[in-house]
Amino acid sequence: MPNTDKIKPEVPETLNALGVNWKQATFYKTVVSDLSDLANVYYDVLVFFSPSGIESLFQNFPDFKQNETRIAVFGNTTIKAVEEKGLRVDIAAPTPETPSMTMALEKYIEKVNKGK
Numbered sequence: 001m002p003n004t005d006k007i008k009p010e011v012p013e014t015l016n017a018l019g020v021n022w023k024q025a026t027f028y029k030t031v032v033s034d035l036s037d038l039a040n041v042y043y044d045v046l047v048f049f050s051p052s053g054i055e056s057l058f059q060n061f062p063d064f065k066q067n068e069t070r071i072a073v074f075g076n077t078t079i080k081a082v083e084e085k086g087l088r089v090d091i092a093a094p095t096p097e098t099p100s101m102t103m104a105l106e107k108y109i110e111k112v113n114k115g116k
Helices: 010-017 051-060 076-084 101-113
Strands: 002-004 025-028 045-048 070-074 091-093
Touching: 045 051, 045 076, 045 101, 051 076, 070 076, 070 101, 091 101
Parallel strands: 002 025, 045 070, 070 091
Antiparallel strands: none
């Protein structure tokens, strides 16, 4: 089964429970990029698609403070990782109303721009 080096434990558990004969093959590795050159850059929204993105943020900026930066996340494990770091989730996907991140961002922008 081709995958990343950070496979969710539920995947092999489910395959084993189903009696599937499988072997893991790591096709890509998740690494933390050096973002130190962005130390003095501030963003309106940071978007995260996996817990490893949150890990990267804090490895690069251990004293990160959210302040007015909005945080958008995709998936429950990413929401959990954000909350475990004491950060606020402002935009979440997927939901029944917003199954994609682009839809969630669009809905959020419409909401905050209403009346402006």
